[in-house]
Amino acid sequence: MRRFDMPLGRKIGFLVAGGLVLLFALFGLLGVRLADDNAKRTADERLAVARLTVSFLDIEIAEQFEQLERAAAMAAGATDDVGDQRHILRDLLVSPEPFVASVFLTDRSGRLIWAEPPDSSDPGADLSAYAHVREPLATGARYASTVHGMGYGGHPTVVLAVPVPGYDGVPIGVVGAAIDPRHPALHSLIAATSQLGETGHAELVDQAGQVIVSSEPGRELGPAEHPGFFRGLQALNASGVGVTEPIGDEDPAERGQRHVMAFVPMVNAQWGLLLGGSEAEFLASTNRWLGQIALSGGLSLLVALGLVWATTRSVVRPVRVLTLASARIAAGDLATPVPRIGEGEVGALAEAFDEMRRDLSQAVEALAVEKSRYQGIVSSMADATFTTDARCRITEFNPAAEALTGRRAADVLGRPCHQAIELADARGSRVCQTNCALHPTAPLVSLAATKEVIKRRDGRPVPVATTRSAIRDLSGTAIGVVHVLRDVSADEEVSRLKDEFLATVSHELRTPLGFIKGYATTLLLPDGPRDEETTRRCLQVIVDASDELRDLVDNLLDMSRIGARALSIEPRPIRLAPIVRTAVEFARMRLRGRRLRDTVSSHLPLVAADARRVQQVLNNLLENALKYAPEGGTITVEAEARDGEIVVCVADQGPGIPVEDREGLFERFHRGKTARTQQIGGTGLGLAICKGIVEAHGGRIWCESPAPGRPAGEPPGAMLCFTLPIAPPNGRASRRKVRSAT
Numbered sequence: 001m002r003r004f005d006m007p008l009g010r011k012i013g014f015l016v017a018g019g020l021v022l023l024f025a026l027f028g029l030l031g032v033r034l035a036d037d038n039a040k041r042t043a044d045e046r047l048a049v050a051r052l053t054v055s056f057l058d059i060e061i062a063e064q065f066e067q068l069e070r071a072a073a074m075a076a077g078a079t080d081d082v083g084d085q086r087h088i089l090r091d092l093l094v095s096p097e098p099f100v101a102s103v104f105l106t107d108r109s110g111r112l113i114w115a116e117p118p119d120s121s122d123p124g125a126d127l128s129a130y131a132h133v134r135e136p137l138a139t140g141a142r143y144a145s146t147v148h149g150m151g152y153g154g155h156p157t158v159v160l161a162v163p164v165p166g167y168d169g170v171p172i173g174v175v176g177a178a179i180d181p182r183h184p185a186l187h188s189l190i191a192a193t194s195q196l197g198e199t200g201h202a203e204l205v206d207q208a209g210q211v212i213v214s215s216e217p218g219r220e221l222g223p224a225e226h227p228g229f230f231r232g233l234q235a236l237n238a239s240g241v242g243v244t245e246p247i248g249d250e251d252p253a254e255r256g257q258r259h260v261m262a263f264v265p266m267v268n269a270q271w272g273l274l275l276g277g278s279e280a281e282f283l284a285s286t287n288r289w290l291g292q293i294a295l296s297g298g299l300s301l302l303v304a305l306g307l308v309w310a311t312t313r314s315v316v317r318p319v320r321v322l323t324l325a326s327a328r329i330a331a332g333d334l335a336t337p338v339p340r341i342g343e344g345e346v347g348a349l350a351e352a353f354d355e356m357r358r359d360l361s362q363a364v365e366a367l368a369v370e371k372s373r374y375q376g377i378v379s380s381m382a383d384a385t386f387t388t389d390a391r392c393r394i395t396e397f398n399p400a401a402e403a404l405t406g407r408r409a410a411d412v413l414g415r416p417c418h419q420a421i422e423l424a425d426a427r428g429s430r431v432c433q434t435n436c437a438l439h440p441t442a443p444l445v446s447l448a449a450t451k452e453v454i455k456r457r458d459g460r461p462v463p464v465a466t467t468r469s470a471i472r473d474l475s476g477t478a479i480g481v482v483h484v485l486r487d488v489s490a491d492e493e494v495s496r497l498k499d500e501f502l503a504t505v506s507h508e509l510r511t512p513l514g515f516i517k518g519y520a521t522t523l524l525l526p527d528g529p530r531d532e533e534t535t536r537r538c539l540q541v542i543v544d545a546s547d548e549l550r551d552l553v554d555n556l557l558d559m560s561r562i563g564a565r566a567l568s569i570e571p572r573p574i575r576l577a578p579i580v581r582t583a584v585e586f587a588r589m590r591l592r593g594r595r596l597r598d599t600v601s602s603h604l605p606l607v608a609a610d611a612r613r614v615q616q617v618l619n620n621l622l623e624n625a626l627k628y629a630p631e632g633g634t635i636t637v638e639a640e641a642r643d644g645e646i647v648v649c650v651a652d653q654g655p656g657i658p659v660e661d662r663e664g665l666f667e668r669f670h671r672g673k674t675a676r677t678q679q680i681g682g683t684g685l686g687l688a689i690c691k692g693i694v695e696a697h698g699g700r701i702w703c704e705s706p707a708p709g710r711p712a713g714e715p716p717g718a719m720l721c722f723t724l725p726i727a728p729p730n731g732r733a734s735r736r737k738v739r740s741a742t
Contacts, residue, residue, distance in 0.1 A: 024301045028293060039286050043241045043260060050202075050264040050275040051239065057204070061160070061268040064100070064177065065142050068162045072175040075105060076164050101157065101180040105164075106133055108172045132159040136174045140165075144269035146206040147181070149221050156181050156220040158212060160269075181213040181220070199259075199278035205230070207270035224274060230263040234272050239264045243279060254278070318346040325353055334361040384464075384485040387471070388417045390478065404464075404487060406457035417483075422455035423466070454485065463488050509552065512545035519545075555685045562692030569610040569696050573727035576646060577602040579611055580637055583618035593631040596622075599638045600648075606727040607646050613693045614724065620686040621650040621720050628654030630715065641726065645699065649721040656716030657705040665703055666691040690722065699723040 104115040110128025127133045132145040145159040158179050163171035181204070204212040205224040209231060214220060224230070226244040233240045241262045247254045261276030318341050325338040338354035340347065375396070378385050384401035388394055394417055397409035405412075405421065412420035424430055449465035456462060464485040471480035519538040522528050529535055561567040580600045588596055607614075618637075625635045633653035640647055657665065666687045694701045700723050706716030 020301055020304045024297050027297050032290065036286075043262070046260070046275055047239060047241045047262040047264065050262045050273050053202075053275070054264045054266055054273050057271075057273070058267050058269075061144065061266065064160050064179065065162060065268060068160060068175050068177055069142075071103075072162050072164045072173075075175060076166065076172065100177045102178045104176050104178075106174045106176075108137065108166075108170075110134065110137060110174070113173070130159075132161040132176055133174050136161045136163040137171050140169075140171050142268070144271065146208045147210050147212040147221060156212060158206070199281050200275075201225075201277065202273065202275045204271060204273055205234075207234070209234075212271065226259065226261055226274065229261055230272065230274055233263045234265060237265050244276075318350070322346075322350060322353060325350075329353075329357055329360070334364070381484075384487075385483065386412075386417075386421070387480055387482050389480045392417050392481075394420055395480070401485070404456075404462065404485060405454065423464075424453050424455075425450070449486070451488070452485075509549065512549045512552075515545035516542050516549075555689060558689050558692070559685050562689065567692055567696050569613050569693070571608045571610055571697060573606040574609055574611050574614075575602070576600065576604055576607055576609075576614070576639060576648070576724070579615050580618060580639070580648075583615055583622055584637060586619065587622040587626065587635075590623075590626055592626075594626065594629050595632075595634040597634055597636045599636065601639070604639060604646060605641055607724040608727040609697055609724050613696070617690045617693050617722065618648075618650070620690050621722075624686060624720070625650050625652040625654070625718075628652055628718070630654060645723045645725050647721055647723050649719050651707045651717060651719035653707075653710070653715055653717045656707075657703055657718045662703060662705070666701060687720075694722045694724075698725055 102115060102117055104127075105113045106127055107113055110126060110130075110133045112123055112125045112127055114123060128137070130145075132143055135141075135143040140163050143161045145161070147156050147158050149156060158181060159176050160179060161174050161176035164173035164175055166172040201215050203214040203216075203219060203224050206212055209224050209227050211219045211222055211224050229242055229244045239262075241260070244259045244261055246256050246258050258279045259276050260279050261274060263272055263274050265272040321339055321341050325336075328336055329338075334357055338350055338357060340350050340354075378387075378396055378398045381398055382400055384404040385396070385398045386394055386401045387396040393414055394412050395414075397412055402408055407420065417423075418430060449467045452464055452466045453461045454464050465488045466486075467484045469482045470478040471482060472478050519541045523535065523538050529538065558567065577600050580598060584596055584598045622635065622637070629635050629652040635653075636649075636651045638649050638651070691701050701721070703718060703720050705718040707719040710717050
């Protein structure tokens with residue numbers, strides 16, 4: 001059947017032609033990608049122009065707001081003198097950039113006190129129905145209105161308004177300024193942004209989707225174009241570039257066309273800039289570029305096919321001879337020389353083949369010697385060492401590796417490393433996917449050890465310090481990897497405990513130390529406070545911060561004693577109710593809008609406990625509840641006698657404790673998901689100390705979430721409970737130490 005095979009020359013011609021066609025296709029695809037990139041870059045440029053324009057507009061609006069707030073502050077100090085207020089507000093109308101068309105002042109009820117120049121509203125008129133008066137009074141914040149035609153002559157106008165601050169922080173009025181969007185500086189800025197093509201246009205739109213100012217005359221006060229494109233971005237306060245829906249009958253001149261638009265929201269007002277132009281104009285240069293690529297590529301393909309057809313006929317016979325010679329070399333025949341056949345490049349190729357055969361024969365002999373030397377070194381190494389080939393299959397596995405992994409060399413040789421050796425990095429990702437030394441960008445030798453975890457055959461994880469080096473050929477291509485693993489279990493545990501301790505303590509020390517340093521420095525300044533009240537206030541802050549440091553040090557010492565099983569308590573018969581009342585009164589000073597309810601009866605049996613330590617537990621539990629209880633929520637302290645012991649519970653109405661956080665809730669340095677996500681302060685020692693103290697009394701401590709009795713649809717809350725033994729009838733109790741470390 002071989003006589004029906006396609007001739008070699010024709011086969012080479014077809015293969016090369018197919019390669020050229022494929023190359024042309026790839027070239028065309030590259031051209032399309034470049035065209036797409038060009039279009040994206042143009043769109044990004046429009047977005048950048050829009051952002052730059054918005055930044056200028058934001059600066060102007062911010063300056064107007066700041067000027068209004070300065071005027072409001074001065075007007076607040078001149079509440080009894082209308083003349084002074086009028087002089088202050090007139091200054092807004094003579095600024096270097098006269099954007100302000102008029103100004104007004106209202107009282108706390110929204111009634112007009114004064115306006116300049118006078119408009120249709122007389123002094124005393126009720127303006128509270130207007131959003132630019134109502135919103136600053138209600139929120140105490142800046143407000144930028146929608147555009148309306150209430151200016152002189154029905155021209156578009158927007159109002160910037162700020163509250164007049166009272167002594168108690170409650171607004172006592174509103175100062176506002178009517179801004180004329182037709183000001184030449186503002187209008188020319190919008191018009192300039194639209195000069196991105198023949199169809200380019202730009203509009204500044206308000207929060208209701210109406211046009212404040214437009215590069216197209218007559219668009220003001222009307223609905224903005226392309227609301228379906230920008231309303232979603234405006235609601236999210238986000239920037240974006242996109243293609244709009246086809247234009248309908250609202251614009252007969254551009255019916256059916258789509259526009260490429262960019263939208264950028266403002267920061268200091270709920271407005272945004274809409275900028276863009278026709279999609280056809282946007283893509284015109286891209287389409288011309290694609291046409292030129294297709295034409296030049298087609299001509300190049302035709303020329304290349306002709307050259308291939310002419311050259312393949314003279315190459316066929318020498319290539320056949322070299323093919324047979326290469327097949328012998330591939331089969332291991334390094335003794336038979338390669339025939340010298342052909343001229344020019346083909347002859348040089350035949351000579352190179354024969355030289356390669358001789359070099360390969362010498363390299364095989366040298367390789368055998370090197371392999372023997374390498375195997376001796378690897379087998380004698382104390383660290384676990386194994387090697388993998390280019391397909392990640394294990395090729396060597398020394399005795400130290402067998403001891404570390406619990407696997408025999410015979411069981412892993414030839415298997416892929418990700419199946420035989422389970423290695424993961426600190427994030428739990430498989431090492432073969434993250435740290436593979438076969439990656440093209442990997443260094444020749446990795447001197448820095450990486451921290452990883454290896455899973456032994458018995459399932460036990462072992463932390464290791466891993467060093468990997470790529471085995472590369474003379475061309476630099478990675479053909480294998482040497483892995484060296486050192487067991488760092490003990491080092492890892494010591495490092496973890498040190499880092500955990502330092503990070504937690506450093507964070508908690510920084511705040512009180514900062515207060516002490518700041519207020520002490522203030523007192524020592526040459527121009528520092530000299531009156532007794534300010535000095536006492538500064539000293540009180542320093543004392544409070546020092547108490548916080550002392551409490552932190554006491555907690556650390558208590559945690560150290562608990563860990564060393566050396567926490568001493570002095571139990572004696574005591575009443576629980578007075579201790580609870582003391583802790584509750586101390587917590588009331590930090591309620592900050594929360595309610596605290598004490599339901600502990602004074603008729604409970606006596607408990608055998610150390611009063612100071614029990615109050616420490618209650619203080620920690622109430623402090624924990626205060627951190628998580630919402631404003632307006634209630635914290636409840638209750639206790640009851642049950643089965644020979646007193647059960648004390650502290651319940652809050654906060655977000656509750658997730659299931660995954662309950663197991664380690666009372667472990668030292670534990671920080672739950674809620675504390676981390678809401679950035680709630682703490683060292684993670686309070687509940688661990690509570691556990692140590694309660695267990696020292698022979699009691700138990702646990703949590704329940706949701707708290708019992710919480711209605712459906714409300715935050716689940718949490719209830720932390722602990723038990724104390726009821727005092728024996730003889731009233732005796734002995735000093736003892738904690739029996740278990742936390």
